[in-house]
Amino acid sequence: MRILGIETSCDETGVAIFDSERGLLADVLYSQAELHADYGGIVPELASRDHVRKLLPLIREVLDHASLNKKEIDGVAYTGGPGLMGALLVGAAIGRSLAWAWNKPAIAVHHMEGHLLSPLLESNPPNFPFCALLVSGGHTMLVAVRRMGAYHVLGESLDDAVGEAFDKAAKLLGLGYPGGPALAKLAEQGNPKRFHFPRPMLDRPGLDFSFSGLKTYTLNTLRKSGPEAAADIARAFQDAVVDTLTAKCRRALRQTGLSRLVVAGGVSANQALRERLTAMGAQENAQVYYPRLNFCTDNGAMIAFVGCQRLLAGEQTELGFNVRPRWPLDSLPEV
Numbered sequence: 001m002r003i004l005g006i007e008t009s010c011d012e013t014g015v016a017i018f019d020s021e022r023g024l025l026a027d028v029l030y031s032q033a034e035l036h037a038d039y040g041g042i043v044p045e046l047a048s049r050d051h052v053r054k055l056l057p058l059i060r061e062v063l064d065h066a067s068l069n070k071k072e073i074d075g076v077a078y079t080g081g082p083g084l085m086g087a088l089l090v091g092a093a094i095g096r097s098l099a100w101a102w103n104k105p106a107i108a109v110h111h112m113e114g115h116l117l118s119p120l121l122e123s124n125p126p127n128f129p130f131c132a133l134l135v136s137g138g139h140t141m142l143v144a145v146r147r148m149g150a151y152h153v154l155g156e157s158l159d160d161a162v163g164e165a166f167d168k169a170a171k172l173l174g175l176g177y178p179g180g181p182a183l184a185k186l187a188e189q190g191n192p193k194r195f196h197f198p199r200p201m202l203d204r205p206g207l208d209f210s211f212s213g214l215k216t217y218t219l220n221t222l223r224k225s226g227p228e229a230a231a232d233i234a235r236a237f238q239d240a241v242v243d244t245l246t247a248k249c250r251r252a253l254r255q256t257g258l259s260r261l262v263v264a265g266g267v268s269a270n271q272a273l274r275e276r277l278t279a280m281g282a283q284e285n286a287q288v289y290y291p292r293l294n295f296c297t298d299n300g301a302m303i304a305f306v307g308c309q310r311l312l313a314g315e316q317t318e319l320g321f322n323v324r325p326r327w328p329l330d331s332l333p334e335v
Contacts, residue, residue: 001074001312004059004098005304008051008091009083009111010138011042014300015058017066017073018308024121026065027301029294030054037177041167048086055094070102077307080108081324082138088323096321105316107307112139112329114302115264117148118291121305126289131258133249136265137163141329142207142252145262148309149334154252155207162241163267165211169218169237173230183234184270190235195221197240202247207255209248214240238272246276253286261288269296309335
């Protein structure tokens with residue numbers, strides 16, 4: 001089964017084709033980072049309009065890359081949520097319309113399920129069950145995964161998602177957009193011993209997160225120390241986030257008794273986080289899995305993959321579609 005996957009949940013337009021027997025056949029991605037950079041963050045209306053401009057040309061491009069025509073596509077998968085309402089509607093309207101015009105089934109895919117299962121696209125995929133850390137600009141959660149669709153949320157952020165916290169701290173330090181990668185690069189130059197930021201919510205039981213306080217701590221430290229301390233502040237901020245995520249993952253593995261940890265989402269590209277989690281996994285006798293770097297951010301490949309699995313299981317979306325800006329991960333049906 002060959003599935004066309006469409007991702008338009010936020011500020012990346014991703015299109016891919018996944019074959020159930022041959023794997024990923026083609027994958028293209030357009031980032032809107034430059035478009036939103038002047039505003040210091042994502043402008044939803046501009047994001048939606050840019051998806052309208054870019055999506056159909058990218059679909060033609062990915063079909064050309066795979067040397068396929070529309071008759072050789074067996075189904076269409078598109079991101080149905082969570083995400084920005086206008087951006088989601090662009091992908092859903094075009095995806096569902098193409099499926100109708102081609103007389104093929106369509107499926108709305110949960111964006112975070114796409115991230116969660118993206119390491120299954122790799123040559124050495126994790127086996128079920130496993131524990132997953134999902135870290136992105138909009139989400140931070142720990143999930144126990146028994147099988148596809150059988151998800152139990154163990155903990156999540158009570159305020160800012162970790163990627164959002166990175167972007168806010170980067171803005172305070174005068175860095176460009178997107179802020180997360182810029183802050184991580186600046187942190188490489190920082191002195192790890194100059195400042196010590198708090199590790200939020202490690203002094204209490206449970207697996208929930210809170211990162212909004214780190215933004216305030218960053219602001220106060222910057223006011224006291226001045227902009228010349230930016231690299232040291234960036235290092236202290238990143239160390240606090242990485243330590244917190246690592247400690248909660250260790251706690252989740254011990255609580256669930258699982259020996260596999262999947263780390264996915266945009267922040268999973270952070271090298272400091274990867275190094276610490278891999279070391280923690282070795283200490284806990286647990287294997288840690290990551291998607292390749294270009295699949296950490298939003299992409300069409302993960303949507304095509306998940307859509308293929310659910311269409312093979314007999315699911316499909318009716319002709320009258322809708323999108324869900326909010327969509328609980330643990331509400332999905334098991335496969």
